[in-house]
Amino acid sequence: MTVSSRFLLPAATLVVLIGGLMTGLPRGPVAADRSRPPRLGSPQALHLSPVARATLSNGLPVWLVESHEVPLVQVNLVVHAGSADDPAGRFGLASLTAAMLDEGAGGRTALQIADEVEYLGASLATGSSFDASAVRLNVPVSRLGAALPLMADVAVRPTFPEDELNRLRQERLTALIQTKSDAAALVPLAFARAVFGPEHRFGTGAVGTEATLKAFTTADLAAFHAARFQPSNATLIVSGDVTMAALLPRLEEAFGGWKSQGPVARADVPPAPQLTAGSITIVDMPSAEQSQIRLGWVGVARDTPDYFVLQVLNTILGGSFTSRLNQNLREAHGYSYGASSRFDMRRSPGPFLAGAGVQTDKTAEALREFFNELNGISKPVGAEELTKAKNYLALGFPAEFETTDDLSEHLEELAVYRLPDDFFASYVANIQAVTADQVRAAAERYIRPGSFAVVVVGDRAKIEPGIRALGLGPVRTISVDEALP
């Protein structure tokens, strides 16, 4: 076993200008001068415990950030395989495999696992994203020793019982049926299909389709698990009230006997072809009181060199309460409870999308405002707006490291996307370095509304004429059943 240390976030001094005002402490209780906002003191740097690193005898890397505020420990086993690794025609395999891990493992049944986890006051969650799968344990530190063998069984020795697979399969099929009445749940699926199509992995939801769900066997799940869940393809991420000296023997006991079966080959999903012409899809949900709108196209991968520029760009456009989209659709027009946008960054390019739920009788007006803002973002951004967005991201950064869960989530991001060691240490400086010219250039390149796919789930009879009158592009209308892949 080897141990090495480094600082996650060195005590770098943050130098940030907020309206040019920086000063020290106030003089004490004096009359409040409300003629202008009080001056801000100097921002403080975040001091975090170092990330300690070790390796178990089987090669499994262990990362630990200590945090002794509350007697809890978070242990996440991250496996570098997710829905992006689903074979063609088998969409949903990774997601179902992850969901089945705690439905029988080692010598324990699903009910025994649940009983023991709950009795320990622990939470043991299994799940997956497009890029990774994970088993995540949160437990009072006094029960860590009892919980780790359970976690190891679930991650390493799942048994995939047939009857449990059939139960989860029915749950997922039923959830798909329920989506037919739920505009907010249906619109992301319909939007993904409109941008990526039926063949690309990102064009179908993580759980797959009715057809793929019905076809999975326990052998399929066991094979996916055996091929992907290997110590050479995983990272153990720990945060909380524990030291490496106390932790390592326990991890070695629980996970050390897990052997690699051979190298794990991973091919990223090929980037989808970019959209070249605008389109509008109306999914008819008669009598819907709101229209759920999503619009966008193929965005960027997590390793984009424009990562920091796009963080700032999206904060201005639709990534904060004062963003242009939310101010326009919610505050200025009252069409919506809230509007937003985001770049969904994965190992391969995921979508860029903007969206909102808007009242049915303002659907066309809301769409017009979406296009106004999405077109407008390519014009130069003013200094004040740029500074606000950069400070929102940079000064708010320390708050993202408060809980054991926060810490492990950030470490997972480092592991899954193989980010450089100094990613968090240099985050603030990288955000502050973004210029207005970079934002404009990125907007011109990554946000071209004329080529966007627009999907609206709503009451077709009431919204179709207004949408057509906008003249945004060809309009296609489909039923809810047609929208569900």
Next chain:
Amino acid sequence: MRRRTALILLVLTAVSLGAQAPDRPIHVAYRQFTLANGLNVILHRDSSVPVVAVNVWYHVGSANERPGRTGFAHLFEHLMFEGSKHVKEGEFDTLLEAAGGDNNGSTTNDRTNYVIDVPANALELALYLESDRMGYLLDTMSPQRVDGQRDVVKNERRQSYENQPYGMASIEIDKMLWPEGHPYNWPVIGYMEDLTAASYDDVVRFFKQYYAPGNASLVVAGDIDLVRTQALVQKWFGEIPAGPPVPPVTAPPAELTSVRRKTLTDRVQLPRLYLAWITPKIFAPGDAALDVASSVLAGGKNSRIYKRLVYDEQIAQDVSAYQASAALGSSFQIVATARPGHTADELQKAIDEEIARLKQAPPDAREVQRAINQMEASFYRRLERVGGFYGKANQLNQYYMSANGNPDFFAQDLGRYTSLTASDVQAAIARWLPSDARVELVVEPETNR
């Protein structure tokens, strides 16, 4: 100037647990004082990360509303972010974001809360903004601002109720559960026609009646200097005039004496059953036992109803149970969604059998201990964060408002659970979950697909 100051400093929280079980009491150290205008202030220092939470509770919620103006407390909450005398419209959010902060608010039957989370260096900005809307909201209020947020709130209602599968059920259950005239009879979000009727004059009256310092409690928690923060609170909030006393909400007695049953149709795919009872109010005897009962009934794969309906028989897609604790009376609800081909009546029959079993014989000791251990761990998880809706700042205000003015009620609250026995849980189910006096609501699909 009269200033009352109560200093209460307790031991800090870092508790290292013994090898067997967490057994040391949880403490959250705080300093408490009251300004001359009646504002209650609680300070808590936690310097683990350089952030500060400013959390205000006003002791007003939808229970204070008058007929014809339901939803007003929540609509008013929205107006609190739209600017005040010295803060232009939009500046509240702009100034906070430019300082790296976030903010939010929420309204329940009993209270309205406001949260501001900022980097520690922006503490005074947060106090300035929070105090300006407490003292000077009406100076720049206008009918146009009311109209703007009226539209937003109507869209909040459409998104969370009308356009949400089963979204109208909770509104119907409140109507059936609480008698006409009881302040919990109407929804916090309000009726659409009442939102339409809300006026600028209502805003003025409501602010003057309920938004005085004496009806509020301020918590400042996080990476703060206690002495300096106390001075800053005095500086920004001290000048706000005291308001009139707020009379406590009174409620007519609420008791169900028979089954009240109704069927709604909605744009949903599957039938769903709701069972609801009126139960003891927050922190009253029976409240904690019913929390544990909800876990024994429907918390996890081994719970009685979940295991039978979802795991074994697979006639339900999901089931949940919870005790919704509130100041004037709580409600206990069991909710289950039928699998395709099954009915709400099937679910009800099986649920009733499981409840009856627990009335006849107590749950196993392990079933109860499992629930208590989960509850205990949740107390630790709640101590990790300072800000937001669930962090320590909000919990200090919650306990102050609902536990006889005691902000550090954490250990006593947990003690309510750890002292429970299986027969306590059995007794609570027998006493509070009768099958012949409750609400039964079924939501059916509009058409059979």
